[in-house]
Amino acid sequence: MTLAEVLGHEPRTSYGVVVGGVDRDNWAAAVTDVRELGYAFFDVLTAVDLEAEGFEVVLRLWDPAARQGVVLRTRCPREDARVPTLTAVFAGAGWHERAAAELFGITFDGHATTHLLLAEGFDGHPLRKDFVLAARVAKRWPGAKEPGESDSDLTADPTGPGRRRAVPPGVPTGWGPPR
Amino acid sequence: MTGGSAYQRGLAALRAGAPAALPPRSRGIIALLEENCTVCMLCARECPDWCIEIDSHKQTVPARTERGRPRVLHVLDRFAIDFGLCMWCGICIEVCPFDALFWSPSFEHATTAATDLVHERAELRSWLAEVPAPPALDR
Numbered sequence: 632m633t634l635a636e637v638l639g640h641e642p643r644t645s646y647g648v649v650v651g652g653v654d655r656d657n658w659a660a661a662v663t664d665v666r667e668l669g670y671a672f673f674d675v676l677t678a679v680d681l682e683a684e685g686f687e688v689v690l691r692l693w694d695p696a697a698r699q700g701v702v703l704r705t706r707c708p709r710e711d712a713r714v715p716t717l718t719a720v721f722a723g724a725g726w727h728e729r730a731a732a733e734l735f736g737i738t739f740d741g742h743a744t745t746h747l748l749l750a751e752g753f754d755g756h757p758l759r760k761d762f763v764l765a766a767r768v769a770k771r772w773p774g775a776k777e778p779g780e781s782d783s784d785l786t787a788d789p790t791g792p793g794r795r796r797a798v799p800p801g802v803p804t805g806w807g808p809p810r
Numbered sequence: 811m812t813g814g815s816a817y818q819r820g821l822a823a824l825r826a827g828a829p830a831a832l833p834p835r836s837r838g839i840i841a842l843l844e845e846n847c848t849v850c851m852l853c854a855r856e857c858p859d860w861c862i863e864i865d866s867h868k869q870t871v872p873a874r875t876e877r878g879r880p881r882v883l884h885v886l887d888r889f890a891i892d893f894g895l896c897m898w899c900g901i902c903i904e905v906c907p908f909d910a911l912f913w914s915p916s917f918e919h920a921t922t923a924a925t926d927l928v929h930e931r932a933e934l935r936s937w938l939a940e941v942p943a944p945p946a947l948d949r
Contacts, residue, residue: 773863773864776864777851778884779849779866781887
């Protein structure tokens with residue numbers, strides 16, 4: 632079998648990386664077949680938040696004999712962030728799935744992902760794009776100054792009248808001190 | 811050639827006291843040519859980890875001709891990069907519209923105190939010495 636036969640389409644080569652998309656329901660079976668092609672080394676599994684288009688789980692495998700890698704991707708919608716686990720194919724994938732489960736809030740069906748990285752009782756998934764970085768609100772932003780201004784100009788009267796201040800990216804309106 | 815032999819040759823060169831051979835476009839440290847800086851604040855705003863601090867003031871230049879108008883200039887007071895926060899992404903250098911920032915290949919800047927990683931403008935300027943010439947233009 633070839634990679635194209637396993638995937639059902641010709642994989643794309645992007646910046647020298649062979650990339651193939653896999654249907655979510657077919658995820659574990661396709662990865663098993665790709666492993667049988669010689670891509671026997673599990674490199675990394677992670678996820679990408681595509682916002683309205685859901686989440687993409689990205690897996691990189693390596694063929695130690697042919698010295699070449701392949702990237703496999705699958706997507707799940709945001710409302711139904713579930714992907715089958717790969718722990719039956721690569722036991723080491725469990726570690727990466729636990730990290731992705733915590734940081735992106737993706738459920739890996741068949742893998743009891745337990746607490747790994749975040750503090751006990753932590754609310755939210757920090758690598759989701761809609762996760763607000765509270766430190767960005769609490770910390771003073773160096774870019775708030777306009778050309779020709781110093782820190783002393785900012786602290787003089789932060790709530791006083793004046794021009795609307797530039798807000799750092801990632802801070803929703805209504806957060807932080809009045810601007 | 812194997813990675814191991816390249817490593818051994820690198821080690822031998824270091825033991826002989828030769829400077830490390832760096833690939834082109836090496837990202838060692840960021841240098842500032844403050845004459846080119848117009849205090850537009852773009853680098854400080856684009857920096858993903860907020861490591862660039864800029865202070866400036868306005869200065870009025872009187873009209874140079876009889877019918878001219880006085881002009882307001884922005885004068886740089888402080889330009890500091892905290893290399894303890896910097897992640898070497900180079901966005902500040904990419905975004906600078908007037909080429910005031912450059913990558914210098916010089917990389918041995920470890921300090922014993924985190925506060926010493928904040929490089930003020932004089933220090934940033936001194937890194938200009940090792941900035942390589944730009945690549946030749948396409949013909």
